[in-house]
Amino acid sequence: xxxxxxxxxxxxxxxxxxxxxxxxxxxxxxxxxxxxxxxxxxxxxxxxxxxxxxxxxxxxxxxxxxxxxxxxxxxxxxxxxxxxxxxxxxxxxxxxxxxxxxxxxxxxxxxxxxxxxxxxxxxxxxxxxxxxxxxxxxxxxxxxxxxxxxxxxxxxxxxxxxxxxxxxxxxxxxxxxxxxxxxxxxxxxxxxxxxxxxxxxxxxxxxxxxxxxxxxxxxxxxxxxxxxxxxxxxxxx
Amino acid sequence: xxxxxxxxxxxxxxxxxxxxxxxxxxxxxxxxxxxxxxxxxxxxxxxxxxxxxxxxxxxxxxxxxxxxxxxxxxxxxxxxxxxxxxxxxxxxxxxxxxxxxxxxxxxxxxxxxxxxxxxxxxxxxxxxxxxxxxxxxxxxxxxxxxxxxxxxxxxxxxxxxxxxxxxxxxxxxxxxxxxxxxxxxxxxxxxxxxxxxxxxxxxxxxxxxxxxxxxxxxxxxxxxxxxxxxxxxxxxxxxxxxxxxxxxxxxxxxxxxxxxxxxxxxxxxxxxxxxxxxxxxxxxxxxxxxxxxxxxxxxxxxxxxxxxxxxxxxxxxxxxxxxxxxxxxxxxxxxxxxxxxxxxxxxxxxxxxxxxxxxxxxxxxxxxxxxxxxx
Numbered sequence: 320x321x322x323x324x325x326x327x328x329x330x331x332x333x334x335x336x337x338x339x340x341x342x343x344x345x346x347x348x349x350x351x352x353x354x355x356x357x358x359x360x361x362x363x364x365x366x367x368x369x370x371x372x373x374x375x376x377x378x379x380x381x382x383x384x385x386x387x388x389x390x391x392x393x394x395x396x397x398x399x400x401x402x403x404x405x406x407x408x409x410x411x412x413x414x415x416x417x418x419x420x421x422x423x424x425x426x427x428x429x430x431x432x433x434x435x436x437x438x439x440x441x442x443x444x445x446x447x448x449x450x451x452x453x454x455x456x457x458x459x460x461x462x463x464x465x466x467x468x469x470x471x472x473x474x475x476x477x478x479x480x481x482x483x484x485x486x487x488x489x490x491x492x493x494x495x496x497x498x499x500x501x502x503x504x505x506x507x508x509x510x511x512x513x514x515x516x517x518x519x520x521x522x523x524x525x526x527x528x529x530x531x532x533x534x535x536x537x538x539x540x541x542x543x544x545x546x547x548x549x550x551x552x553x554x555x556x
Numbered sequence: 557x558x559x560x561x562x563x564x565x566x567x568x569x570x571x572x573x574x575x576x577x578x579x580x581x582x583x584x585x586x587x588x589x590x591x592x593x594x595x596x597x598x599x600x601x602x603x604x605x606x607x608x609x610x611x612x613x614x615x616x617x618x619x620x621x622x623x624x625x626x627x628x629x630x631x632x633x634x635x636x637x638x639x640x641x642x643x644x645x646x647x648x649x650x651x652x653x654x655x656x657x658x659x660x661x662x663x664x665x666x667x668x669x670x671x672x673x674x675x676x677x678x679x680x681x682x683x684x685x686x687x688x689x690x691x692x693x694x695x696x697x698x699x700x701x702x703x704x705x706x707x708x709x710x711x712x713x714x715x716x717x718x719x720x721x722x723x724x725x726x727x728x729x730x731x732x733x734x735x736x737x738x739x740x741x742x743x744x745x746x747x748x749x750x751x752x753x754x755x756x757x758x759x760x761x762x763x764x765x766x767x768x769x770x771x772x773x774x775x776x777x778x779x780x781x782x783x784x785x786x787x788x789x790x791x792x793x794x795x796x797x798x799x800x801x802x803x804x805x806x807x808x809x810x811x812x813x814x815x816x817x818x819x820x821x822x823x824x825x826x827x828x829x830x831x832x833x834x835x836x837x838x839x840x841x842x843x844x845x846x847x848x849x850x851x852x853x854x855x856x857x858x859x860x861x862x863x864x865x866x867x868x869x870x871x872x873x874x875x876x877x878x879x880x881x882x883x884x885x886x887x888x889x890x891x892x893x894x895x896x897x898x899x900x901x902x903x904x905x906x907x908x909x910x911x912x913x914x915x916x917x918x919x920x921x922x923x924x925x926x927x928x929x930x931x
Binding site: 406412 | 642643644648655707708709715716717718719720728729731732733734735830832833834838842843845846850854855885886887888915916917919921
C-alpha cells in the first residue's frame with residue numbers, strides 16, 4: 320500500500336484562510352477553516368495502512384489514553400472529514416463520509432473510510448486510534464523490581480510461569496482488552512532494547528513462546544520489528 | 557416480488573432491531589395513547605435491496621461481466637459530473653458500485669472476488685451466485701445511476717445514517733451533516749436528565765431519521781412526535797419506525813410544521829428540524845442527484861431560503877415548555893447568523909442561550925437555543 324501512504328503524507332496543513340477551489344479537501348470540525356488540501360484520489364485507497372506517524376513516542380501518560388472513554392479520547396482529538404467544495408448540507412449528495420482523527424497530545428492519526436455512515440466511520444477511526452496509541456506510545460518500565468501488570472498477564476499463554484492461576488483464559492488479539500496488554504509488552508521489549516530472550520525471562524516464557532505471541536498479531540509483530548530495527552537487530556519473521 | 561415475502565422480511569428486520577433497543581423498551585413508559593395511525597396505512601415503500609430475499613442467481617462470470625461494464629461506465633464519467641454541477645467523480649462512483657454489490661449479493665465474500673477476479677479458473681466462474689435482484693435489473697439500475705443521475709440511495713433503497721439503515725424512497729435522503737443534530741440532543745439530555753422525558757418533535761421528518769435517532773437517545777423515557785406534510789414521507793417514516801420497533805414511542809402526524817401539534821402547545825421538551833433551506837434561485841443549479849430526483853418540497857426554502865426556518869423559530873417560543881430546547885439545521889453561516897439576530901430581535905427574553913454550531917466540515921450549520929425558564 321505504498322501509494323496509500325504517499326497520499327496520506329501528501330496531506331499537509333496549509334494556512335490558507337479561505338476555501339480553495341478543489342474537488343476535495345479535508346474540512347475540520349470547528350470554525351478555524353484550516354484546510355487540509357488533498358492531492359490525488361483519496362477514495363481509491365483501501366483499508367489497510369490506515370494510520371500514519373512513524374516512530375515510538377515517549378509520553379508518560381501513554382497508559383492513561385487507553386483507559387479513557389470514547390468521549391474523553393475524542394475530546395483530545397481533532398476530527399477531519401473529507402468533503403467537497405460548496406455549501407454542503409441539502410445541496411449535496413456525495414456520500415463522502417470519511418473521517419480522520421488526530422490525537423493532539425501525540426500527533427497520532429487514524430482514519431476510516433469504508434463505512435457508508437460518518438457516525439460509524441468515526442467509531443472505527445476511534446478504535447484504530449486506540450490500537451495505534453497502544454502500538455506507538457511507549458511508557459518507561461522499571462526493571463529493578465519488575466512485576467508484569469494484570470493487563471499483560473491476561474494476554475500471556477497459560478504456560479507462563481508468572482501467570483497467577485486466577486488470571487482467567489488468555490486474551491487474544493481480537494479482544495479489545497488485548498490492547499493494554501500489548502502496550503505493556505511493547506513497553507517491556509522497548510526497555511529491553513528489543514531483546515526477545517530478555518523479555519522472555521521477565522514474563523516467564525521461553526523465547527519461542529514470546530516469539531509466537533508476537534507473531535500472533537500483525538500490528539504487534541510490526542511494532543516489535545520497528546523497535547528491533549531501531550536497535551540494530553534483525554526483525555522477527 | 558410476491559406480497560408474502562416482504563411481510564416476512566419485515567418481521568425479521570423488526571425482531572433484530574428490537575433486540576438492540578431492548579433496554580429502551582424495558583424503560584418505556586407505555587402510557588402512549590393510540591395515535592391517528594398513519595404507520596399502518598396501506599401502501600408500503602419498496603423493501604431496501606439489502607433486505608430482500610436472494611431469489612435470483614447468476615453465474616460468477618455474468619456478474620463479473622456486469623461489474624466490468626459498470627466499472628467502465630463509471631470510469632467514463634471522469635470528472636464530467638464534477639465539472640457540470642459538482643456531482644460525483646469516477647472514484648466515488650466506484651465506491652458506490654462496491655456498495656451496490658454488497659447490498660445485491662447474498663454472499664458478502666463475492667464482493668472482494670469481483671475486484672480481484674482473474675479468469676484462471678473457468679469452472680469456478682460458472683458457479684452460481686445468489687442475488688437479491690436479477691442481473692438485467694442490475695444493468696438497468698446502474699444505467700439509471702449514471703445516465704439519469706439517480707441518487708445511489710434510491711438505487712439501493714436505503715441510506716446508512718448514524719447507526720441506522722433507513723428506507724429513503726421518494727423522500728429527502730438524510731445527509732451526514734444532519735447526524736450532528738442527534739449529538740446535540742444527546743448532549744443536552746445528558747446535561748439535563750429531566751429533558752429526556754416529555755415530548756420531542758421532529759418537524760418535516762422525511763425518512764424519520766431524526767425522530768428515530770432522537771428516540772433512541774431518549775432511552776425510552778420520552779416520546780417523539782414526527783410531523784410531515786407529505787403522505788409519502790409518513791409512509792416511509794412509518795416503515796423505518798417499525799423496522800426499529802419504535803412505533804410505541806414515535807407518533808407520526810400529517811400536517812405542516814406545528815399544525816398537527818395543537819394538543820402539546822407549551823409542553824415540548826425539544827423541537828428538532830432539518831427544514832428546506834435552499835434559496836429558490838439555487839434549486840436549478842443543484843447537483844443533478846439532488847435537484848432532479850429529491851422532492852423539491854424538502855429542499856426549497858423560499859426566496860432567501862428562510863421562510864420555514866423563521867416560522868419554526870417564531871413558533872418555538874410558543875410550543876416549547878420552559879427550559880425546552882430547539883435545534884434547527886440551516887444553509888450555512890449567513891442563515892445561522894441571520895436567524896440568531898432575528899431571534900434576538902423578536903424573541904428577546906423568551907428564547908435564550910442561542911448558539912451556532914458547525915458541522916463536521918466546519919460550516920456553521922445549526923442554531924440551537926432554549927426557552928427561558930421563569931425566575
